[in-house]
Amino acid sequence: MPDGDWEAVWLTNVAEAKALALAHNRPILAVFGSSICAHCDNLDEKVLHKQQFLDYAAAHQLVLFHCRNYDRLRTRVADNYRKTCGMTTLLPHIYLFKVKPGADLTSTATTALDPDQVSLLEISSGRYAGTLSGTNYANASINGVRIEAEANWTPATFIKVLESYFPNKEYPSGKPAWNSLVPPAPGPGGYENAEPLGVVPTKDAPPENEKDWILTSARGSLSGVSSDHWYKFTGAESRHYVLGATGIDMTASAGIRIKVAYFRSDGVKPLNPAIKEVTSNGWDAFDRGIWLDSPEDTPNQLYFLRISHSGGNAATNLDYTLKLHQAAKNPAVGALSNPYWQGALLGKWTMDVEAAIAAAWQNNRPVIFCFSGVRWCRFCVGAEHTAFANPDFNAALNDAYLVLVDNRRRNDTGPSLLRENFAGGYLTANGIAEATAEDKLAANLLLQNALALPGASEAGWTHGPRISYPTFVYCRVAQTGTRADVEIRPIGRFGYDANFTPTEANEAVAVEKLEQLKMLDLNGYLERSMFAETSQQELAAGASPFSSYIGGLVTADWVKFSVDPGKSFLVMIRA
Missing domain, CATH: 3.40.30.10 (Glutaredoxin)
Structure with a gap:
């Protein structure tokens, strides 16, 4: 099922739209018009910017691309697809594209939506099987969906047109249709290349090196074309883990949603549903520390973590290093990791x-x-x-x-x-x-x-x-x-x-x-006696014996004394 944190925003940069679509395996809904097109104004006002449609687009994770000021791109796209789709020159033009693997995700040239970069979705069953997803939104009927008079256009009808390209939401394999665009369930896919973090150290299973009490990943990066990474570690039941990240840029990640999903496994692959999911505004949650508690019925097993992002673009580059360790679970008030906030008690x-x-x-x-x-x-x-x-x-x-x-x-x-x-x-x-x-x-x-x-x-x-x-x-x-x-x-x-x-x-x-x-x-x-700058110990001539201490934690002992001109000073030190 699509994630619930997708944001429906009309993009005007074609490279950004392609990168987002490919990173999340989502379709691009591309709407082309012109700056002087009254029909386009009506579609914008009555449909595309209505909350009903934006909520639908967010729920179905549509990448929205709007082009009304780039005539050369609109013309190029029409030249490539208009005749194949049986369209006229009347605007606005509507397309549903799937970005091809290996597509150029940086170019905004007129060739950005050429057939070597994207493919049109195709209805693969039913009465309209074989119909490609390109149309004029001025026709009386599209795929059997009757369109109202332009003055009465509604988001509901526009949504029905989009849905008509995906009858029953199920198609034969190999077709670039709706079911091939829904991201795989978080558990079964992508875990094969999970980076192993190791065994979480405990008192009973300490690290070989005392510097390794915290597990550390290799340097990673979430980018416009690498939207998720998998990790795995060995832990135990009923434990409290803290996940964080270092080497992160809080400013660059602002406004981008970064998500961690935490899974138990069958010893080989992660199992749905996730034990816990946390969505962070940028790296904020990782910078504060994310709590991951293992269930009571999962003794000594493999756990998986999936780190992903949404809301970025082709230039997104979020570098990080993960940190993971076990902490005390439900420590008592007055324990080291749960100190009193107010007041003081002996031994707490x-x-x-x-x-x-x-x-x-x-x-x-x-x-x-x-x-x-x-x-x-x-x-x-x-x-x-x-x-x-x-x-x-x-x-x-x-x-x-x-x-x-x-x-x-x-x-x-x-x-x-x-x-x-x-x-x-x-x-x-x-x-x-x-x-x-x-x-x-x-x-x-x-x-x-x-x-x-x-x-x-x-x-x-x-x-x-x-x-x-x-x-x-x-x-x-x-x-x-x-x-x-x-x-x-x-x-x-x-x-x-x-x-x-x-x-x-x-x-x-x-x-x-x-x-x-x-x-x-x-x-x-007093510790200050170990340092010349702070010692207040002073030995006066003829004074009573002076006792001090050196050894163990006391590595030095400084004592001040004065000698009059022409006089000598005899000091006897006895252990």
């Missing part, structure tokens, strides 16, 4: 920075910030499957207030919990306005700047110092003035260098680093 993840800081100060507890790209960062996805699935790691977080700082990619593209504006998404589930979410994303970047290490790289983006994802920053909150004046003081941090490949030894690394940070906290250590 939240996005409410102010509430977490206030609670940490009031209850004399640490606050841990997790800087992450939950929906797109391969190491962050790996961490969710490994460290965050480890009971010991989660237990080590229970005595701190936890803040998720979820960001987009460095170039301000890609998904985030704060962009999920669809059914079930984070914004929708929490009643968050998109403008509010954008403000939070901006605030996240400011927090990242504030907690970045001295000398942190600023390469690759315009938001100041960078923090690698994921990075856990263990902090204390100190009062610096009035009750409202507090300072976030980092104790230390660790990131993906902890190695999130799921083995007992590697998962223990993350737990060990959390325990180190707790020990540093108990000893009053």
